[in-house]
Amino acid sequence: MNTRVEQLLLGEATESDLRDGLLLLFALLVWAQYDGTQWLLFPLLLAGLLETKKILIPLALALSVPWFGHGTFPLLAGLVIYFLIEGFRGRVGQESRLAEMRGELLQTLVHELRNPLFAAKGTIDALMARNKNITADELQQQLTMASGAMQAINQEVDDLTQLLRLESGSLRARPASIRIGSVFDNLRARFPLSRHPDRPIEFKGEGLTLTADPLLLTQALDKLISNALVHSSEGAITVRAFRDDRGAVLEVEDEGPGIPLSEREKIFERFRQLSPNSIGFGLGLYLARQYVGAQGGTLRLEDTKTGCLFKIRLEEGAKDD
Secondary structure, eight states: OOHHHHHHHTTOOOHHHHHHHHHHHHHHHHHHHHHOGGGGHHHHHHHHHHHIIIIIHHHHHHHTSGGGOOTTHHHHHHHHHHHHHHHHHHHHHHHHHHHHHHHHHHHHHHHHHHHHHHHHHHHHHHHHHTTTTOOHHHHHHHHHHHHHHHHHHHHHHHHHHHHHHHHHTOOOOOOEEEEHHHHHHHHHHHSOGGGOTTSOEEEEOTTEEEEEOHHHHHHHHHHHHHHHHHHOOSSOEEEEEEEETTEEEEEEEOOSOOOOGGGTTGGGSTTOOSSTTOOSOSOHHHHHHHHHHTTTOEEEEEOOSSSOEEEEEEOSOEEEO
């Protein structure tokens, strides 16, 4: 396809295209005026390609004035052309964004998975080299390191899978009446105290019953707790569930350094890293907000004197047993 035609179809007309197109548009209008109403399709189509909103709609309205004698034909034809062109450009734009996102994901995937893959391979190579001379304690330590590296890879791949589901619109909430204590039980299993004995996680409000998607809510809280463990080096992490006059509220609070006010919305962006030394794709908080948003809720970082306080608000009704 001719490059200039492609530019017109995508709404990327140059100044030269606009100048030449306006001259041609005037000639087509004169021709259509003297040769029949049906030929108005050509100048309307050209106007839509040149500048859909600024030229097409005003032109269609003007040609529908009784003085021209064309009736409602120009207006109806203009609206049809407008929606066809805008729909085409929207579809092309969406495909371009998806292609850009796939490229971005591939680059990030290669970069972020290299370290845990090398760590796992190095551990396995060391075990193979010393398989006859290694002690039981050393074996356990090496296997734990390899398991941690593989778990990191699994988590990153899972985050990317969830991101693709979100971008494709295939992630759907399945709300049900749940007891928050069951969600907390899953989180305790996910973050056992033995893995971080100096970072206790305290759960409060286990008697709360609310309407939510149990899997998405668990995943959102999982991301917030993981974020707290990574970015606050000491102190307890508290997870609360309670009810106020607007619905159910869940909070995750840590005792870390906190986040500057200027960064509080940026941290929820895709691929946003909290620091240059951060590990992973920077999808955790983005996914957490999406999981909550899919249920009609909100996730915000609230003001607090120390550390971070993430608040999930679900407008659905909630009650205590």
